[in-house]
Amino acid sequence: MANLKTNYLGLQLTNPIVPSASPLSKNLDSMKRLEDAGAAAVVMYSLFEEEIVHESAELDHYLHYGTDSYPEALTYMPSAGEYNLEPDAYVELLRKAKESLRVPVIPSLNGITNTGWVRYAKLFEDAGADAIELNVYYIPTDPKLTPEDVESRYEHLLAAVKETVKIPVAVKLSPYFSSFPNFAARLVQVGANGLVLFNRFYQPDIDLEELAVTPSITLSDSTANRLPMRWIAIFYGRLNASLAATSGIHTAEDAIKMIMAGADVTMVCSVLLHNGPRYIGKILSDMTEWLEKHEYESIAQMKGSMSQKSTADPAAFERANYVKALNRFKLLV
Numbered sequence: 001m002a003n004l005k006t007n008y009l010g011l012q013l014t015n016p017i018v019p020s021a022s023p024l025s026k027n028l029d030s031m032k033r034l035e036d037a038g039a040a041a042v043v044m045y046s047l048f049e050e051e052i053v054h055e056s057a058e059l060d061h062y063l064h065y066g067t068d069s070y071p072e073a074l075t076y077m078p079s080a081g082e083y084n085l086e087p088d089a090y091v092e093l094l095r096k097a098k099e100s101l102r103v104p105v106i107p108s109l110n111g112i113t114n115t116g117w118v119r120y121a122k123l124f125e126d127a128g129a130d131a132i133e134l135n136v137y138y139i140p141t142d143p144k145l146t147p148e149d150v151e152s153r154y155e156h157l158l159a160a161v162k163e164t165v166k167i168p169v170a171v172k173l174s175p176y177f178s179s180f181p182n183f184a185a186r187l188v189q190v191g192a193n194g195l196v197l198f199n200r201f202y203q204p205d206i207d208l209e210e211l212a213v214t215p216s217i218t219l220s221d222s223t224a225n226r227l228p229m230r231w232i233a234i235f236y237g238r239l240n241a242s243l244a245a246t247s248g249i250h251t252a253e254d255a256i257k258m259i260m261a262g263a264d265v266t267m268v269c270s271v272l273l274h275n276g277p278r279y280i281g282k283i284l285s286d287m288t289e290w291l292e293k294h295e296y297e298s299i300a301q302m303k304g305s306m307s308q309k310s311t312a313d314p315a316a317f318e319r320a321n322y323v324k325a326l327n328r329f330k331l332l333v
Contacts, residue, residue, distance in 0.1 A: 001288060001292070002287075002288050002291035002292050002296060002297060002298060002299075003297060003298035003299065003300070004016065004284065004287065004288065004291075004298075004299050005298070005299065005300075006040075006264055006265060006299050006300070006303075007242070007264060008041070008194065008242050008244065008264045008265045009106075009130075009131045009168035009170055009193050009194045009242050010168055010193070010242075011041065011104050011130055011131065011168070013040035013041055013103075013104070013265065014040050014103075015038065015040045015284055015287075015299075016040065016255060016259060016263070016264065016265045016266050016299060017038065017039060017040055017255065017265075017266060017268060017280055017283055017284060017287075018039060018040055018041045018042070018043060018244070018265045018266070018267050018268070019034050019039050019042055019043060019267065019268055019269065019272060019277075019280070020043050020196075020246050020267035020268065020269045021043045021044060021045050021046045021108040021133070021135060021269075022045060022269045022272070022273065023045060023273075024045075024269075024272055024273070024277065025042055025043065025044045025045050026045050026093075027093070028093065028096050028097060028100060030277070031044075031097050031100075031101060031105075032100065032101065033277040033278075034272075034277045034280065035101050035102065035103050036277075037277040037278050037279070037280040037281050038280045038281050038284045039103060039277075039280055040103060040104075040265070041103050041104040041105070041106060041130070041265075042097070042101065042103060042104075042105055042106065043106045043107075043108055043133055043267065044090075044093070044094065044097070044105065044106065044107045044108055045108065046108040046109070046110040046135045046137075047086065047087065047090045047107065047108065047109055047110065047120060048110045048111075049109075049110065049111040049113065049116035049117070049120070087120060087123065090107070091123050091124070091127045092127075094107050094124060094127045094128070094129060095127045095128060098127065098128035098129070104130035104131065105128075105129060105130055106129065106130060106131045106132065106133050106170075107124045107127075107129050107132060107133070108132075108133045108135045108172075109121060109124070109132060109133070109134055109135060110134075110135040110136070110137050111134075111157070114156065114157060114160045117134070117157050117160060117161050118160050118161060118163075118164045121161045121164055121165050121169075122164050122165060124165075125164075125165040125166070125167050129167060130167065130168075131167050131168040131169065131170060131193070131194075132161070132165065132167060132168070132169050132170070133169075133170045133171075133172055133196060134157070134158065134161065134169060134170070134171045134172065135172045135199065136154060136157075136171060136172060136173060136174075136199070137174075137199060138150075138153070138154075147177070147178050151177065151183050151186070154171070154183075154187065155186060155187065155190050158171060158187060158190050158191060158192060159190050159191065162190065162191035168193035168194065169191065169192060169193055169194075170192065170193060170194035170195065170196050170242065170244065171187055171192045171194070171195055171196065172195075172196035172198075172199050172246075173187075173195060173196065173197060173198060173199060174198055174199045175197070175198050175227055175231065180231065181234065181235070181238075184235060184239060185238075185239060188239050188240060188241045192241055193241060193242060194241050194242035194243065194244060194264075195235070195239070195241055195242070195243055195244070196244040196246055196267065197228040197231055197232060197243070197244070197245060197246065197247075198227060198228050198231075198246065198247055199246075200220065200224070200247055203216060204216060219270035219273060219274065220247055220248045220250075220269075220270045221248060221250065221270075222248050222249075222250050222251065222254050223248060224247045224248030225245070225247060225248030225249055225254050225257070225258065226248070227247070228245045228246065228247050228248075228258070229245065229257060229258055229261045230261075232245055232258065232261045232262050232263050232307075233261035233262055233306065233307045233308050233311075234307075234308045235262065236261065236262025236304045236307035236308070236309065236310075237262070237304060237307060237309045237310075238309070242264045242265075243262055243263050243264055244263060244264060244265045244266070244267055245258035245261070245263040245265070245266045245267065246266075246267035246268075246269070248270075249266045249267065249268050249271070250268075250270065250271040251271075251283065251286065252282075252283050252284075252286035252287040252289075252290055253286075253290070254266070255283060255287060256287060256290060256291075256302075257306075259299055259302060259303050260302055260303070260304070260305050260306035260307075261304070261306055261307055262303065262304040262307040263303075264303075268280070268283070271283075
């Protein structure tokens with residue numbers, strides 16, 4: 001049987017299929033089902049710092065509202081920090097997951113301030129996390145912010161976390177940077193042990209009846225994997241960091257393409273939300289069947305075989321691919 005083992009962030013995994021941050025990891029039973037289905041590791045749902053800050057401030061407001069009229073009432077009301085808010089529940093779930101699961105558990109942190117990132121990252125490490133995924137979901141809207149301002153913010157956040165924890169840290173990024181290879185290399189230089197490509201920004205919609213901006217979630221399909229595939233193929237062999245592919249991985253073929261491009265692991269989400277955790281087993285069995293049919297003995301044997309540095313046509317990952325695609329389209333019509 002083909003060997004599906006791989007290495008991600010220094011962690012030895014039984015296969016390259018890892019559920020990404022999603023509602024499927026919001027409780028212990030769901031995470032156990034992911035493990036039983038064959039997941040090599042589990043990335044927990046993201047802990048959002050601004051939700052914690054809002055919840056704490058809101059609770060503090062209601063606890064102390066009107067207490068100026070009755071000073072003695074303050075002695076009956078604990079401070080907001082004494083309540084078991086979202087961070088405590090998240091850390092407790094992480095702790096229980098580490099006690100119950102055999103596979104590595106990777107908490108996902110989506111923060112906005114240095115203090116928040118450092119504080120929660122340290123809590124994760126103390127709870128036994130195998131690694132941390134920094135899920136950077138930041139959209140700059142101030143025209144005064146320069147590219148250097150935005151990129152340095154990422155670097156400072158990463159540096160602050162790396163100074164605080166000893167476990168591996170991966171950064172989940174969007175592709176929207178002016179010189180992405182340079183920025184990725186700088187993150188690795190700062191200390192990123194891995195890059196997760198890419199974060200999907202969920203775009204808002206407009207409700208024409210209510211005349212309101214509303215949140216909108218559209219799950220991916222396999223066509224969404226082209227963008228991370230290209231950049232992973234370009235980065236493979238050039239960056240001293242693990243590469244995780246996410247977005248649009250729905251089949252064994254999708255995962256195999258990513259591994260051939262150079263990914264260490266392929267992260268799945270939408271396909272599991274559609275089909276349930278058991279679908280991981282189908283992806284793994286189809287992957288094993290494909291490898292054996294094409295006479296591959298292991299994942300390692302084919303990793304990076306279609307990366308930019310390995311392919312006979314490196315320009316296919318650059319502008320030449322754009323020109324060829326348009327010419328081919330003209331022929332079809």
